[in-house]
Amino acid sequence: MEPIRLGMVGGGQGSFIGAVHRIAARMDGHFRLVAGALASDPGRARDSAAELGLEPGRSYGHFAEMAEAESSRADGIQAVSIVAPNHVHAPAAIEFLRRGIHVICDKPLTATLDEAEALVAVAQTSRARFILTHNYTGYPLVRQAREMVTQGKIGTLRLVQVEYLQDWLTDAVESQGVKQAEWRSDPARAGLGGALGDIGTHAHNLAGFVTGLAVESLAADIQSFVPGRRLDDNAHVLLRYPGGVRGTLLCSQIAPGRENGLAIRIFGDAGGLEWHQQRPDALWYSPYGQPTQVLTRMGPGTGQTAAAASRVPAGHPEGYLEAFANIYADAAAALRTGVSPALLPGLEDGVAGMRFVAACVTSSRQNSAWVTP
């Protein structure tokens, strides 16, 4: 099958997530990067494009320019990956959606809830699709966990405890020239949430994905521990879900020793499940009253859903890039068939994430009052 022609907004030299998207797009041969507005600085944009082997004429100085030029080419891009800072997501996505170019956008959806709503309005009238890379839902055993919940393997759900701990913002690296940290701690570019927007949204999304439940209300206590930091770098959140399900969400970027510690555990009246992103090929399943089982990706006890998201057998570790590539593979399927795979994250997930961040900020300002997202 011919690869889908892909453009990219952001992701130039020095970007972490841009390279991730490119590998994920390429891994299964579904996409070919042919154009880019890779950086706001024209020189860096050009250099980045050259490094990636783009035709010089398809390296653009601005996403709007790219949208216009590419939409008028016969061989123009069919989809665009938006991997720029949060405040660029909405204007860029709108630009491409209006021209019928599919959008694959990094999370969080936008910098503000207003932008999110504007984007939704445009998306609803576009013939193009909008896909949000909540990449952790691409892990085969995350999908396995979701399926087991649906199948009743843990009975009636009672508790959801999710966390996402990192340590890379333990110091004020945003004022020490770390580009990744700079925009993420700048309200103008990141939006309302710091850690909440960057990783809290992933934790929130993961909990929703695995359980199938939306947060009913939350009570948050958020902090900025590092002196001078303008956005939160830590959040402790109590969660209430429909049906009396209760939960907690912890996120932090100041937890020394935690590299990318996304983890979830859920407990029902018939069993428990636990998964850790840093050991993604294992899923701990504790049917109540029986020994805990270590389910492995494509090992005994895991099913077709996990297998369909796998490339190599049990014992051959897959990781972050493969999970990310699963989102791209599903995106490709959606773009080609016109039908979104059931598990593909999109606008709704993005809006829910934005509401989650806003609710946390509101709750925390109200001294941890319960707030409906």
Add this chain to the structure above:
Amino acid sequence: MEPIRLGMVGGGQGSFIGAVHRIAARMDGHFRLVAGALASDPGRARDSAAELGLEPGRSYGHFAEMAEAESSRADGIQAVSIVAPNHVHAPAAIEFLRRGIHVICDKPLTATLDEAEALVAVAQTSRARFILTHNYTGYPLVRQAREMVTQGKIGTLRLVQVEYLQDWLTDAVESQGVKQAEWRSDPARAGLGGALGDIGTHAHNLAGFVTGLAVESLAADIQSFVPGRRLDDNAHVLLRYPGGVRGTLLCSQIAPGRENGLAIRIFGDAGGLEWHQQRPDALWYSPYGQPTQVLTRMGPGTGQTAAAASRVPAGHPEGYLEAFANIYADAAAALRTGVSPALLPGLEDGVAGMRFVAACVTSSRQNSAWVTP
């Protein structure tokens, strides 16, 4: 050295914690059990005493009887272990303290805060000591962690995240003849707190022990998931400590797969520490910017405090009973020298625990408002 003569209140046949106290008291040869009021039922009291080889004349039907009889013997008990249900703690302790007999009491301190205050009043005028078996502080690496905090190994503390998860009350076993569960879920015998009193107090105490900090205020969301249960079986609590330190405490007795999952992790601006009760001979230490180290009991990198609480070298696992015995060893030292070892838990810890439970209940009734314990 002659062993200290010990009596016991509660702990007859069918009791879990009574046997634990007896082994802990005996392990290092510091105590000898010579008398008991081992059960409220006279027959069971007698049978239990016989099984333990007590002289028939020193098996009593009631603690008051034992207090009176033993205090008038030349070879009477010098100390008593109180391991009966919570509501017995205060009256029994008061009885012995009034007669100058030292008290080693299981936690929580009492069933109610009123009882706790009454007990404190008596204890303050007694020449005898009161020791509370917050046994988890007896683990060598818990003491190591406390010492490292004091030494500034993790810098200025920021986060305290403690949890205690079990699964034995996932079903309504209290109505299926499980004695342990019966009294623990009966407000008249257990007091205000279910899981909170039984294990939440341990988690609360552990956090305070390791960090040296007292909770300033808390916001709790507590639940009784099992139909018909009259006390909480799960609690999610946000914590605020002095100096802007923030924390969370989760406790649950309905988390399938979790046997006795007490764990703590703390993060400062210079490092992090993590410890799990089910793997007590390891302490994960993450100095910021350096690789995580696995400190082991009596292994390289641990100090004199941990060694003093150890019996066998690194790699020879010590466990729950050894940690418990460390409390008894410290108690023996206190009784013999008249000076309490710095780490020995007592009345203050007990009262703090009671206030913690009461504050959680109050907060939860006020829809998770912040409450000062």
Add this chain to the structure above:
Amino acid sequence: MEPIRLGMVGGGQGSFIGAVHRIAARMDGHFRLVAGALASDPGRARDSAAELGLEPGRSYGHFAEMAEAESSRADGIQAVSIVAPNHVHAPAAIEFLRRGIHVICDKPLTATLDEAEALVAVAQTSRARFILTHNYTGYPLVRQAREMVTQGKIGTLRLVQVEYLQDWLTDAVESQGVKQAEWRSDPARAGLGGALGDIGTHAHNLAGFVTGLAVESLAADIQSFVPGRRLDDNAHVLLRYPGGVRGTLLCSQIAPGRENGLAIRIFGDAGGLEWHQQRPDALWYSPYGQPTQVLTRMGPGTGQTAAAASRVPAGHPEGYLEAFANIYADAAAALRTGVSPALLPGLEDGVAGMRFVAACVTSSRQNSAWVTP
């Protein structure tokens, strides 16, 4: 940079390793698959090629045909991946090397030592390169371990203990239609070694790669546990290296619960190192007399070599495919620059592997006598 044009021998429908090579070749954009002799059966070859989107004219029925046709095209393949059963390696490689087409070949080198020697003879006179995909050496922390040995971090080496345990041949699946198992247990196609050839060679290579040492002599006890199996499915091997270094190598394909359990630990007079393929982003480093450290890929304490073989930061798991892609990336560098990266496995490694297998078989036939490979 333009991708290198790649052909493939073997790897059609039903092949595990063919898909792995294709993803590895594509992941970093260094290669583009344009031709194939994907299966010995013409229909399956054609179907496989169509599935992969090869031009119909570049799907060949036999590798010799492909070598001839492609070498006469201006846009013919520059390199070929040989992923067919072992007995095809030598004839195919020779065919391509003779025409100046670079060869990237799966291990073991060949089915027999004679074939290996014939291949070496041809390779020495070819202008094309021969690369062997000992893919486990592509793991960043394996390279880190090697570097630490060189840097003297564990002092003078004393012990090398390597193992590779799997369970997929616990039953006689070769007679139950499992294609992967069929040829691997057929001496005519697999060669002298069963488990030894399939995974023992990996373990042997890994030990040599990390330590920089070649086995001086070995004593082996090999078995075929499954009734009717014609090649070994388990081997226990004692190893002697120069300088008094001693070791063991265990390999098995009948160890229930072990999915792909390749692991190595080495001990010197100043420290130890341990690595497990199923958790490849961690390397345990025990400097003697200090706490064990958990080194992570791109985390504190790992260096430039590991970073150069990484795509995403610490905490974002990389796995089997990324390690495999590192071999392809190094191969691309070698083909483009004409200079092989230091760590790229080739003919010598392949011959050493063949000698290792032959020596194990000889030793075992001589009741575990010491044999020089």
Add this chain to the structure above:
Amino acid sequence: MEPIRLGMVGGGQGSFIGAVHRIAARMDGHFRLVAGALASDPGRARDSAAELGLEPGRSYGHFAEMAEAESSRADGIQAVSIVAPNHVHAPAAIEFLRRGIHVICDKPLTATLDEAEALVAVAQTSRARFILTHNYTGYPLVRQAREMVTQGKIGTLRLVQVEYLQDWLTDAVESQGVKQAEWRSDPARAGLGGALGDIGTHAHNLAGFVTGLAVESLAADIQSFVPGRRLDDNAHVLLRYPGGVRGTLLCSQIAPGRENGLAIRIFGDAGGLEWHQQRPDALWYSPYGQPTQVLTRMGPGTGQTAAAASRVPAGHPEGYLEAFANIYADAAAALRTGVSPALLPGLEDGVAGMRFVAACVTSSRQNSAWVTP
């Protein structure tokens, strides 16, 4: 029940294992230490006895003196624990057995095979019992593993892989004043084996205990890595058991980072089992074709045998001392009832261990020839 009156040979100040035996003897109240010949040096013997609170008149300068004196007292010792260096085991045990005093002896049985045979001869004519503290068989989950083998849970056994790795002899500490190391590396006191005698015998015994099999022949490669060391500090051994079962045994005291790394894994045609001494409350069970289960002591899936050897429920870690105490508890039962519990190690185990060490040494001298123990 009255405690059994116990004496001790060796175990004075500075001894590690003496304190272990005393705690193990006391933990369940089965024994009371009343006499001792605690050290070869009279002053140290006296001081040690005083420290332990023995009556001055029952601290002896020599075991022979103790045997004589105690056997003529009405309240004399009923059993003696021999915890002196290996070369003392036989003469001391013989002395007590001849007088009808039960012997509880540390391993290895003796320093030499001749001594072992002499001891057996005496024991056979004594009315007293001889118990060998192969303490690792006291772990509840080791007994569980044995039971599961018997029950056929892993089918027909194929592989036995056992190892025991430590690091405390990485340097020549025997010449740096470390008493434990001095005698253990002195052939006159330790016997034929260094690491082999000290820990290899444990590994050998554990394998036999769990599988119920005796080694048929072995091929060993043993080394003394530390310059000047007179006994082995490392051994690599191939094992053959009856019925085609194959195995390996590795033991080392020069493996930096390994504190007390005794571990066993066994594989049959229907499943595998794995256990690690440093995490003794978990047993990994892999029924072939099903997910691996983590069995825990007294958790779901473990049976009556493990429960009978447990004191506290699942999740409350038991360790080395509890396992050791299980041997003493079984010994007490044997002495009181006259019937040895099935699992209690004795003379036969001791002789098998001595034969194992001798066979390893012989094999290694014959360049790893197969030798029948």
